[in-house]
Amino acid sequence: ATAHIEAVEAARPLNAFLVETPEHALKAADAADAALTKGEAKPLSGIPLGIKDLFCTEGVQTTAASKILEGFVPQYESTITAKLFGDGAGMLGKLNLDQFAMGSSNETSAYGNVISPWRGAGDAQLVPGGSSGGSSSAVAARLCAGATGTDTGGSIRQPAAFTGIAGIKPTYGRCSRWGTVAFASSLDQAGPMARDVRDCAILLKSMCGFDPKDSTSLDVAVPDFEAALSGDLRGKKVGIPKEYRLDGMPEEIEALWQQGIGWLREAGAEIVDVSLPHTHYALPTYYIVAPAEASSNLARYDGVRYGLRETPQGGSLAEMYEATRAAGFGPEVKRRIMIGTYVLSAGYYDAYYIKAQKVRALIARDFDEAWAKCDVLLAPTAPSAAFAFGSKSDDPIAMYLNDVFTVPSSLAGLPAMSVPAGVDVDGLPLGLQLIGKSLDEQGVLNAGYAIE
Numbered sequence: 001a002t003a004h005i006e007a008v009e010a011a012r013p014l015n016a017f018l019v020e021t022p023e024h025a026l027k028a029a030d031a032a033d034a035a036l037t038k039g040e041a042k043p044l045s046g047i048p049l050g051i052k053d054l055f056c057t058e059g060v061q062t063t064a065a066s067k068i069l070e071g072f073v074p075q076y077e078s079t080i081t082a083k084l085f086g087d088g089a090g091m092l093g094k095l096n097l098d099q100f101a102m103g104s105s106n107e108t109s110a111y112g113n114v115i116s117p118w119r120g121a122g123d124a125q126l127v128p129g130g131s132s133g134g135s136s137s138a139v140a141a142r143l144c145a146g147a148t149g150t151d152t153g154g155s156i157r158q159p160a161a162f163t164g165i166a167g168i169k170p171t172y173g174r175c176s177r178w179g180t181v182a183f184a185s186s187l188d189q190a191g192p193m194a195r196d197v198r199d200c201a202i203l204l205k206s207m208c209g210f211d212p213k214d215s216t217s218l219d220v221a222v223p224d225f226e227a228a229l230s231g232d233l234r235g236k237k238v239g240i241p242k243e244y245r246l247d248g249m250p251e252e253i254e255a256l257w258q259q260g261i262g263w264l265r266e267a268g269a270e271i272v273d274v275s276l277p278h279t280h281y282a283l284p285t286y287y288i289v290a291p292a293e294a295s296s297n298l299a300r301y302d303g304v305r306y307g308l309r310e311t312p313q314g315g316s317l318a319e320m321y322e323a324t325r326a327a328g329f330g331p332e333v334k335r336r337i338m339i340g341t342y343v344l345s346a347g348y349y350d351a352y353y354i355k356a357q358k359v360r361a362l363i364a365r366d367f368d369e370a371w372a373k374c375d376v377l378l379a380p381t382a383p384s385a386a387f388a389f390g391s392k393s394d395d396p397i398a399m400y401l402n403d404v405f406t407v408p409s410s411l412a413g414l415p416a417m418s419v420p421a422g423v424d425v426d427g428l429p430l431g432l433q434l435i436g437k438s439l440d441e442q443g444v445l446n447a448g449y450a451i452e
């Protein structure tokens with residue numbers, strides 16, 4: 001723990017941590033020492049983790065990287081952090097993120113950009129991906145042994161790919177959402193980000209499990225993912241979805257994909273071509289469904305119950321709401337609230353929201369049909385390597401395009417993982433994505449293990 005605490009202090013210029021909690025990590029380390037001498041070590045005894053600041057942590061400020069939650073100190077622990085700490089892990093601090101997990105570059109945080117430990121051509125500073133950019137940067141810079149992330153449309157997988165680490169989004173419902181700040185409730189899933197597939201398997205086991213406090217939590221057994229980890233893919237079929245081959249996709253992404261196919265074949269898998277015909281509609285569908293749910297979830301920040309309150313002199317209650325929300329939410333959050341409110345409004349609800357829900361069902365059905373032919377899918381994680389700050393932040397559509405390969409499996413609620421698989425011409429990390437059947441995290445982890 002001490003080495004990690006020192007590393008966190010030395011790496012403050014990365015801006016990965018919003019709050020440092022060395023005392024928490026040290027306490028876990030002491031408890032681990034005591035447990036070890038008694039021969040009672042727990043699965044994560046003393047392991048120092050970073051916690052994305054979207055998870056409520058008892059007694060430690062939780063902001064979702066928004067001004068509107070500044071000063072909010074939860075009186076309770078999220079289920080995910082309670083499980084990790086219950087298994088012996090310690091917390092080094094709370095990690096920066098895109099505000100309310102909305103973004104793909106960590107440039108929407110109210111507390112400044114997170115910088116990737118990687119440098120681009122000409123020593124340019126690069127984005128760590130988003131929204132779990134504090135998590136990816138901190139794990140890649142070896143500030144923590146692992147971190148929690150959340151993934152609504154790619155926020156675990158894309159930042160993992162950008163920084164050369166592994167990250168898995170489990171099946172929707174595997175990890176409890178209780179005590180995690182909500183973005184889009186039908187999509188949000190927590191998951192681990194770590195140095196390799198094995199560490200992800202270990203952390204995932206601790207994070208998963210039924211929680212009666214989350215109505216969408218799945219009451220299913222949690223396998224021992226690490227014990228069953230195997231890179232032997234004999235008898236497995238890996239599908240290559242042809243719709244993920246985009247026009248204008250960089251040559252190096254295509255080459256990486258081919259290389260991944262080769263590795264999986266060497267591991268014994270049979271490679272089959274599959275078609276997911278509605279893939280093309282996933283991005284527009286996601287950018288209707290996610291903002292719709294966000295606009296509803298974010299209605300709770302009214303200046304009364306949490307964090308910031310702006311009280312204009314002599315103003316009414318409505319004016320207090322208005323002033324608080326105007327000052328508290330960042331521009332990307334406001335954009336999502338406006339899109340969401342629009343697509344849910346009377347007159348547009350059928351044309352946009354209901355239509356998007358129908359297309360979402362078709363996207364899920366595409367995957368169901370693919371599973372008749374294969375066990376797991378292989379695709380790129382993102383259409384490019386990490387980019388420079390400011391290169392996409394003025395163009396929301398260009399930014400949203402980053403999520404083109406990650407949102408379909410989110411809409412279908414399927415487990416999906418990014419593993420480090422190679423580098424681009426500038427030596428920057430690139431990731432490959434494995435997408436699995438519902439509840440088959442093991443299949444995803446094993447295929448990832450064969451690539452890593």
Ligand code: GLN
Nearest residue numbers: 101102103152153154155
């Ligand atoms: N980049 C996507 C968005 O901005 C995904 C974010 C996420 O998964 N939390 O919505």
